[in-house]
Amino acid sequence: MMYLLFTADSFMQSALDEIGKAARYGILDSQRNILLIESEETRIEKFEDMKFVYGAFPIHCKSDLDYEDYLGSLYRGIASLNLERNKRLKLECFDINCKIGKSAKDIEVAVGKMLESEGYNINIIAPEVLAYVVLLNGKSYFGSMKLGGRYGFVNPFRIYKSKNVSRSEFKIIESFSEFGIKTPGLVVDIGAAPGGWSAFLAGKGAAVVAVDSADLDYESIGRLGLCCNVSQDKSKVDLDNLKGGCILHLKMRSEDAIDLLPREAADMLVDDMNVGGIDSAETVIKISGALKRGAVLIMTLKCMHRNVMAYISEVEEGINKEFEVKRWKVLPHNRQEITLFAIKR
Numbered sequence: 001m002m003y004l005l006f007t008a009d010s011f012m013q014s015a016l017d018e019i020g021k022a023a024r025y026g027i028l029d030s031q032r033n034i035l036l037i038e039s040e041e042t043r044i045e046k047f048e049d050m051k052f053v054y055g056a057f058p059i060h061c062k063s064d065l066d067y068e069d070y071l072g073s074l075y076r077g078i079a080s081l082n083l084e085r086n087k088r089l090k091l092e093c094f095d096i097n098c099k100i101g102k103s104a105k106d107i108e109v110a111v112g113k114m115l116e117s118e119g120y121n122i123n124i125i126a127p128e129v130l131a132y133v134v135l136l137n138g139k140s141y142f143g144s145m146k147l148g149g150r151y152g153f154v155n156p157f158r159i160y161k162s163k164n165v166s167r168s169e170f171k172i173i174e175s176f177s178e179f180g181i182k183t184p185g186l187v188v189d190i191g192a193a194p195g196g197w198s199a200f201l202a203g204k205g206a207a208v209v210a211v212d213s214a215d216l217d218y219e220s221i222g223r224l225g226l227c228c229n230v231s232q233d234k235s236k237v238d239l240d241n242l243k244g245g246c247i248l249h250l251k252m253r254s255e256d257a258i259d260l261l262p263r264e265a266a267d268m269l270v271d272d273m274n275v276g277g278i279d280s281a282e283t284v285i286k287i288s289g290a291l292k293r294g295a296v297l298i299m300t301l302k303c304m305h306r307n308v309m310a311y312i313s314e315v316e317e318g319i320n321k322e323f324e325v326k327r328w329k330v331l332p333h334n335r336q337e338i339t340l341f342a343i344k345r
């Protein structure tokens with residue numbers, strides 16, 4: 001079985017170490033960190049466990065890209081996948097560097113029409129199967145997969161359309177789906193500005209205490225129909241008036257909020273502060289008294305060292321006293337950072 005795998009610059013070597021254990025690989029595009037790997041393993045789950053790989057496409061066949069008759073050749077490639085015609089099918093084209101004169105979207109429409117005229121059940125709204133072609137280095141790579149929860153993991157090209165507060169929110173959206181997190185009641189969000197994570201969490205019905213000395217984007221948050229109050233008050237935080245779907249912005253550094261938060265009250269702590277992982281871990285420990293036992297911690301690790309594994313271990317050690325680290329992973333929309341998922345002891 002062949003797979004196209006995607007990693008990020010900073011994690012290329014670590015990804016190769018992981019993959020090397022599992023399979024033979026070739027680097028198809030070192031600039032974009034795209035690898036073609038061959039493996040005995042036919043189940044994609046194997047790659048989902050890889051921490052430094054943020055996307056994986058199973059590839060069932062490949063051919064040289066026919067520039068003269070590219071629509072015809074792409075149609076034939078998809079047809080050769082022998083997909084069931086009665087299944088609702090969506091086609092996606094990812095033109096990485098071939099630029100054949102039509103946009104990927106136009107190719108999808110044109111080839112989709114050809115498939116439809118041959119009796120395939122094209123359905124882009126509620127597909128059961130995704131068929132795709134990846135155009136890379138003069139070749140076309142074809143594959144398909146059943147759609148389900150894993151689609152987000154598998155498709156590194158999927159770009160969420162943001163109408164919300166900040167692009168950062170993609171990181172928390174992906175954390176929720178990757179780590180299977182349920183909607184919390186009360187969340188503390190440290191390093192919250194401009195408020196993408198807070199808005200996402202409040203939009204899910206959580207009550208959010210957002211801590212950051214910078215302003216949130218109150219206007220965008222309001223446009224989403226969410227309430228947001230600001231407090232610079234250094235007295236205890238009153239949670240009685242903080243309802244689900246609302247944000248209380250403590251306009252101060254996290255270190256200054258530690259003693260203000262009620263003890264053992266929150267179901268979740270999210271930390272996207274742009275400070276080094278070790279400092280971040282220290283703050284997380286200090287603020288952890290505000291969390292219930294079993295509360296979820298999501299933390300992004302920034303400022304990578306060359307020795308990624310040693311850096312992660314150091315952060316894990318830093319929070320180990322209060323948290324059990326469950327998983328960590330490089331997520332598709334957060335390729336320069338590691339996202340860590342832990343549970344309060």
Ligand SMILES: C[S@@+](CC[C@H](N)C(=O)[O-])C[C@H]1O[C@@H](n2cnc3c(N)ncnc32)[C@H](O)[C@@H]1O
Pocket residue numbers: 166168169190191192193194195196197198211212213214252253254255272273274275
């Ligand atoms: C990457 S941004 C967070 C983006 C945010 N998650 C969102 O969705 O909009 C990092 C934030 O961390 C904040 N920050 C850095 N050090 C902090 C500290 N000690 N306490 C609180 N916030 C801090 C910065 O002010 C900045 O707004």
